[in-house]
Amino acid sequence: MRPTSFALRRFISYFLASFMLLSAVSCKGAPHPEGQEKFGDDTEYFIGLRLLKEGNENAAREKFKRCIKKGTPVIAQKSAEALCTFGNIQEKNTAAENLLKQFPGDDAILIAARQFSASGEINKLIECTSNLDFSTAKNEVIRLRLEAMGHRGDSSYETEVYRWFTECPMSTEHYQFYRDFYNHPDFTTAYENPNSEMAASLEFTPQQFAMNYRIESYKRNYSYTIYCSTMLTEYFKDRVLSPVPQLISDFGKNYLYGSVEYTKNAVLFRQLAQDFAGTPAEYYFWFYAGRYYEKAGIFYRQSRQCFESAMATAETPFQKDNALWYLLNTSLNFSMDSIIESIDEYSREWSDCEYFEDFFEQLVSALLAAGRWNEFGKIYKAIDGYASDLTTAQFAYIYGRLIQENLAEGTDEDVISAFTRACQGGSSLYYKALAAYRLGLYKKPIELKGVLCSPMSVHESQNSHQIPAASENTRSQENLLLGYAYFGFPELIYPEWQKTQGSTISTETNFYLADFLAKCVDPAVPETSDYYTQSLRIAARAQRLANREITREELSLVYPHYYENFVSKYCKEYKISEPVMYALIRSESFFDADVISSAGAIGLTQLMEFTGSDIARRFKMSDYSLTDPETNIRFGTYYLSTLISRCEDSALLGFFSYNAGITRVRRWLQSSLIEFGKKSNMPLDLFLETVPFAETREYGRKLISATLAYDWLEDPHNFEQTAANLIE
Structure with missing residues (x-):
């Protein structure tokens, strides 16, 4: 401190x-x-x-x-x-x-x-x-x-x-x-009637043309913007308009998504990069030239050269990281050897290591599909200290498991070292918890607590959320939020907190506010249930920002037991563990009883209308609402219990089936068995890494993490058995 x-x-x-x-x-x-x-x-x-x-x-x-x-x-x-x-x-x-x-x-x-x-x-x-x-x-x-x-x-x-x-x-x-409000020329009518007298007499300035181009780009009207791009190119070449970053970014995206002449477009943008060498526009022209070569699919060398030129002309760390991300992704699509060489070459050059997490997520799937087991050990050691803690923990954990399954080369000491690295503070709770299980830390309660309650992000806790100096403004900000709680204005806390996402106040205050809001819910007043979600969002953010090990009580705010009566009642009725059900509700809705997803999933357990209707018929209910907490929890608990029973009592496979459908999950499982050369007994933690959709993989990690956290909070002695049931 x-x-x-x-x-x-x-x-x-x-x-x-x-x-x-x-x-x-x-x-x-x-x-x-x-x-x-x-x-x-x-x-x-x-x-x-x-x-x-x-x-x-x-x-x-x-x-x-x-x-x-x-x-x-x-x-x-x-x-x-x-x-x-x-x-x-x-x-x-x-x-x-x-x-x-x-x-x-x-x-x-x-x-x-x-x-x-x-x-x-x-x-x-x-x-x-x-x-x-x-x-x-x-x-x-x-x-x-x-x-x-x-x-x-x-x-x-x-x-x-x-x-x-x-x-x-x-x-x-x-x-x-x-x-x-703005009195702009009628470009749309002129475009729709190109041979009309109105189109021929339309008067406009280059600046008005550029503004309309940006509006149509915002609307993703690619047929129109491609039509206009020739004139915009001439404005650039004649220096009538300056290719400022926002305008040139739209220009590049429109060619990318509105035209399939990728090679032709790449040549044009390479020439523009040379024409505007030494200006801020040069980066964008090289970057999009690389994107077009990448889209063409057969110009790996040219694409790589363009991305390298974009990195060399980048004016900000974000621009350089963006070009490097695409360079690495292009290498991944070209060959496995090229990507490993690129990681060795560039792993020390990125600025925001978390920006590359999704790239490494793709790399995990590619390495497993190709059977390149030993590469996990090489990569995790090469990126340790440069990649994010989440990425390093992921590669370390998978490497340790591949050795245990006799798929990768390594010693018992390598296994212990890999799992120990995955356990270190800053990595994902998923990999921390599973690595702790593999190391047998359930026999050492204090060490296990240290793993589960350690800071979630070493990089952020060390750099972004050091405790601020005791300035007058800092104390005043604390006073404001605490005063809203003290004087009875809970409705003002979350809107004010959102302005800084808790980054200007202490871990202690963040957790206090979360606890306070949770206690403001009145079951007799449904409108107050919003405080549950607000409390959880503050607590989850506080955990990520924490620069110290959080307490067991604070962790219980991150994994709360809201709607306890309903969860307990229906878990007993449908023979499913409460930690599993709490994990589902937390991950699906963050305890927001009224939430409706873009896909139409409703309420605490995010049930689709047709699923709810089917369950209602089974229960002989004609009058029900999926936004009613008890109804939703009852239906969701029943539905998940049936899926788990159909998946040989595997909660993880049940979770995946809840998210993606049981038929898909069975097909994925068969594919994984083939990839790993097994006939049965597929290790579920390795199966998770082979699921073909990143969103579903992350869904599984969240559900496993939450289940283990809830179960540990309920009874630390259950940790070993619960972990084994989930992933073995």
Whole structure:
């Protein structure tokens, strides 16, 4: 721990120790005198919120004004923001002006811009947004500014519109502005009627042409954008338009997805890369030339050269990583030997090791399918310290298992070393837990706890979430979130927490907030069940950010037992273990009873309508709702139990069948037996790695991890037997 963090830790410990006494207060809020002692002048803000909720605006206004003068920075600003939300138009405009003066920044500008726009104060809106940095400003602020400039007829209006459309990623704000406000030429009608008089007489500037091109790219109207690309190319070559990154990125994607003339396009982009050598556009032209050669499928050397040129001209670490990812992926598609050589050559050059996790996931499947067992040991040793901890743990664990199955060469010491590496903090809970099982750590409870409760990400815990120095802003941010809990405003906690995803507050505070929100659920008020999901999201993030071993109690917030009565009741009825069912609910819905997926899966166990209908007929139920927690848990528990029984009582195969269908799972299992030269008794942990879909593989890992965590929390002595039942 850094010395500068000691004061903050002591401050947090004092607050949280005090808050542990507040269980009786719950979500209703603490009385005023107690709050004054704990929060000092910041209390004025929270009391002001309460008064405002009661409709006493004058008294609330006085409280907020006092907090602005005497409160800590973050809460003083929140008070200034609150003043912008009530009163007459003039009072809200004055509050917005004061907010800008007292707390200048992006949040203040957005609030003020909204207020000035709503009240028709165009000049004030333009003035308060005059120094916007388009690369960092919120699109809503830029849109409000441009609409105001358009209404006023500013001479720089067209220039700023073009900047916004070519310097920023396209968004809904761009599309709505272009469709509803901007007076643009009718390119669509001209395109649809190319021989008409209207098309022949259409007048436009190159800048308007480029903005329309970006809009149509956003809509993925590839037939149109390919039609326009010839003219855009001429604008680039004639230096009429500068190939700025956002525009050239769309240009490259449109050729990639709108044309099958890959070789021709690759030649064009190589030439453009040479024409624009030394400019930011050079990277994009080399990058997309590589993509086109890759798509053509027979130009490995040319594709690799283009990606290497893109890496050499990259201006940011992300650009270099992106080009390297495609270079490695191209090598993977070319030959196994080429990819292993590329990993040896480039493993020390990437910046964001987690960016390459999906590439290594593909490599695992390719190596297993090719029977290149021994490569796992070589690769895991080569990438250790350079790849992410998840990737290193994955290769280490698989290597150890392949040795145990007499498929890879290695000694008992190699097995122990590989599993020990997979156990180290920072790797996936899945590989940590299974490696701990293989090492027999269930015989050593303290060591097993150390594995299961260790930080989830060494890279993030060491770099991204060191405990911040005890600054006034840090304490104020802690005060704000803890104050919402203390004074009974649970509905404000999660929206505020989302702004930083918990990265600016301590592990202790994150877990406290998760615990508090979970206790705010009232079974008699279904609307409060949202706090279950909010609690779990905060706890899961806290686990990932933690820079220390978390406690057993904290882990129980990451793997909670919500809807315990229903889960217990139906697990007993359908003879399925509770940890298995909790793992399913957690992974499927994060305990959100109302969630409906894009595929139409509904509720806690994410049942499809037709599955629910079939189960309802079996139960002779005509009136039911899959968003009702009890009904959904009953149906889901029954359905999973039938799948497990049809899969020879294997929970993992049952999980896979729940996700992908039992027929597919049986076919995958037969294919894996052939790959590994077995007739039966396929090790299920190795089978998981051969499942042909990455999404399904990850689904299986999450379910196994969650089952082991729930089971260990229930009774640590069950760990050995549960792990064996799941993967043997």
